Amino acid sequence: MAHEALSRDTLAVVTGRPGRAPGTPVSPDIEFSSTYVSWGPYGYGESMYARGDNATWKLFEEAVGTLEGAPDGAVAFPSGMAAGTAILELIPDGGRLVMADTCYNTMLALASERAASGRLQLTTVDASDTAAVVAALPGADWLLLESPTNPLLQVADLRALCAAARQAGVRVGVDNTFATPMLQNPLALGADVVMHSATKYLSGHSDVLLGVVIAADAELAGRVRQYRIVQGSIPGPMETWLALRGLRTLPVRLERAQASAGVLAERLAVHPAVSRVRYPGLPDDPGHAVARAQMRGFGAMLAIEIAGGEAAAQAVVEAVRLWVPATSLGGVESLIERRRRIPSEPASVPQNLLRLSVGLEDVEDLWADLRQALDAV
Numbered sequence: 495m496a497h498e499a500l501s502r503d504t505l506a507v508v509t510g511r512p513g514r515a516p517g518t519p520v521s522p523d524i525e526f527s528s529t530y531v532s533w534g535p536y537g538y539g540e541s542m543y544a545r546g547d548n549a550t551w552k553l554f555e556e557a558v559g560t561l562e563g564a565p566d567g568a569v570a571f572p573s574g575m576a577a578g579t580a581i582l583e584l585i586p587d588g589g590r591l592v593m594a595d596t597c598y599n600t601m602l603a604l605a606s607e608r609a610a611s612g613r614l615q616l617t618t619v620d621a622s623d624t625a626a627v628v629a630a631l632p633g634a635d636w637l638l639l640e641s642p643t644n645p646l647l648q649v650a651d652l653r654a655l656c657a658a659a660r661q662a663g664v665r666v667g668v669d670n671t672f673a674t675p676m677l678q679n680p681l682a683l684g685a686d687v688v689m690h691s692a693t694k695y696l697s698g699h700s701d702v703l704l705g706v707v708i709a710a711d712a713e714l715a716g717r718v719r720q721y722r723i724v725q726g727s728i729p730g731p732m733e734t735w736l737a738l739r740g741l742r743t744l745p746v747r748l749e750r751a752q753a754s755a756g757v758l759a760e761r762l763a764v765h766p767a768v769s770r771v772r773y774p775g776l777p778d779d780p781g782h783a784v785a786r787a788q789m790r791g792f793g794a795m796l797a798i799e800i801a802g803g804e805a806a807a808q809a810v811v812e813a814v815r816l817w818v819p820a821t822s823l824g825g826v827e828s829l830i831e832r833r834r835r836i837p838s839e840p841a842s843v844p845q846n847l848l849r850l851s852v853g854l855e856d857v858e859d860l861w862a863d864l865r866q867a868l869d870a871v
């Protein structure tokens with residue numbers, strides 16, 4: 495059946511398969527080989543040496559690329575940060591990058607380091623303020639966005655910003671880690687490249703580090719692939735296999751986690767220990783209208799601010815018994831973290847903010863655990 499006729503939920507199951515010929519394994523083999531039988535002129539792009547290509551990467555890339563709307567455009571990396579670095583490498587030396595002032599802190603730290611050493615010029619803006627981003631575009635080379643953002647759950651108007659960037663001759667990259675391709679497709683909204691920390695929802699079981707860049711345009715995808723070959727920033731076959739295995743259940747995992755996140759957001763919003771809930775699914779959230787227009791759901795990440803301040807927020811983290819106090823997100827288990835414990839988290843993230851990654855446990859068990867911890871402060 496032609497892939498175009500299939501829903502995203504089906505594509506997550508059927509793409510990146512080895513084939514349907516009799517005798518083909520239904521679950522793909524993991525290809526552990528550093529080199530391949532070959533003779534004749536040496537070249538990249540065919541299986542000759544495993545820094546160039548690997549059959550297990552290819553299946554994962556086909557699946558993620560298909561879900562993001564660019565079946566041939568995905569390039570896997572050993573982590574989300576390696577994928578983000580590959581995007582920064584697309585910026586010409588000395589070029590100007592416009593970036594959200596609050597987004598995944600290590601991406602911000604990496605771009606700031608490059609700015610400090612003169613490799614690029616960096617302008618940071620509030621990406622939820624469309625007019626401010628548009629005003630920063632003239633003379634820029636690239637715009638890097640994340641939506642919803644980590645950890646403030648701010649929403650950028652991707653369609654409007656990609657259109658403005660195109661007019662200004664600025665390329666756009668979007669970190670789609672929080673939304674996943676099930677809920678949002680930045681390429682369809684006008685972005686040039688998308689990235690994921692595949693460590694999170696795509697893999698989904700907190701057992702893999704992996705990243706991926708997806709480019710709509712063959713020239714850009716080729717540059718990203720060439721960068722991976724020469725820098726040697728390659729993923730492990732085992733990791734890509736695990737991520738592909740995880741991807742098969744992404745639609746059902748996300749559906750369950752998202753439904754629970756919606757319930758928890760509503761209950762948290764009326765708990766006296768919580769001064770603010772940040773979740774684009776709440777009708778009074780500043781990002782609600784834009785999220786509604788560009789996403790197919792609001793996701794399973796939320797952030798809460800604790801009325802009692804930093805110490806009370808820390809006490810909540812220490813009082814939960816089911817939620818796991820840990821960094822990262824997007825796994826089957828629910829995680830809770832006070833983000834400002836991380837020194838590189840920008841000051842725009844409140845000290846009393848807790849980021850919640852809602853997993854697959856029963857929502858009533860999750861709520862009972864959170865409520866007892868909140869009641870105690």
Ligand SMILES: Cc1ncc(COP(=O)(O)O)c(C=O)c1O
Binds near residue numbers: 573640691
């Ligand atoms: C939104 C976002 N982008 C990128 C990254 C970096 O990914 P990785 O940890 O896989 O390098 C993270 C990690 O938390 C993230 O949350």
